[in-house]
Amino acid sequence: MMATPLVVSDVAKSFTMHLRDGVRLPVVAGVSFAIRAGECAVLGGPSGAGKSSILKMLYGNYAVDEGQIIVQHGGGLIDLATASPRTVLSVRRHTIGYVSQFLRTVPRVSALDVVAEPLVERGKDREAARKKARALLAQLNLPEKLWALPPATFSGGEQQRVNIARGFITEHPILLLDEPTASLDARNRDVVVELISAKKAAGVALLGIFHDLDVRDAVADRVIDVTAFAAGKIAA
């Protein structure tokens, strides 16, 4: 495996608001960095600096205006910035995982199956997937009586733990984390730090946003300052 599975070069992003007379909102420009296998880099900067937008571009969730996002995928290199939807789906399936801030719940599916689903989708046996899901939910201290229930009615912290378990259950070589600890108590924040350390040890390249300074200090190998990519700065 290549030691640098993700290389971002000169990426720029803006939003054009057609319903507001075509106003153009620049978000970031000149975004360049690389993430090595086994390290956890953290995007730093104040709210609105474009941290989430960068993460979303790396997952193909936001379109990219300019630049390249080179990902080691399927034994070759692909540019996610220009990849077809089908390639992006394949990258998400095999190469890049994403832990979002909020769980998007599906009606009637139990918390256990929400967590197991990414493995089942990748062809793993359902019972084996559930076994791994149980272990993760237990590690994250989610009360066992909740496992069989759909997470729609769970508290914010409980939903987030389901979401984290779902994001960490797979073995993607690249993992993006969008504030996975935002609504967790101290004990569960520590569990997430442990999970991240285990991923690092397994050679996963991680890139995250953490507003919690304790968590950030515990997991970050380095901080990428997003204010350096402020769209206005490049233009000026």
Add this chain to the structure above:
Amino acid sequence: MTDEPLLRVSALSKFYGSRVGCENVTFDLWPGEVLAVVGESGSGKTTLLNCLSTRLLPSSGTASYRMRDGQWRELYRMSEAERRFLMRTDWGFVHQNPADGLRMTVSAGANVGERLMAVGDRHYGRIRATAVDWLSRVEIDEDRIDDEPRAFSGGMRQRLQIARNLVTGPRLVFMDEPTGGLDVSVQARLLDLLRGLVTDLGLAAIVVTHDLAVARLLSQRMMVMKDGRVVESGLTDRVLDDPRAPYTQLLVSSILQV
């Protein structure tokens, strides 16, 4: 996963006199992929679906389908009989109104069994067993098998229509507003069921809907239509979270928050 698409559509147009139904639509659909076609009434999405399913013939353009034997066939050059055979076996069509896709005056079991007989199954016991199995997969109690669909609720009818379509193991299913006209709670159950079936069976599907939440839940890819043309297409979450075309931005911003 195979590297060949299942359906290739190129520059498909349908005109009603001088009025545009749909114009210059081009896309590929791969096995196991769910494509949502969204847009408001009159945007051409149903015209497109009807052309693709050969219920309507387009004015110009081509659509090729990869048959089970791997041969590519041009849909609009097939004979009527060949197209009907495809429709009965390898394809499904789920109508918004179940009455359009079901025979309302024969039993639920016969509605499902009929499609099996169309593909040559003649063994009554096996047909009935398969029908029972499919009714349970769409969550209809076995003791309703001899009832006629007109005695069913709207949600049950829609689930029966889905069973009738999927029983022959189609590879491609067309759906026209499959949750339209149903109560919200019934919709949620149906969506969940459809989502599970599509994943388990590896179906490819083209789903026409005006409901962006349905598109997000069911599809991986999306095409947005306006005035008969595709104004934006891409990954479903990309189109919904970062809409680029003015019309898509309008659609997304018009969703009511609950």
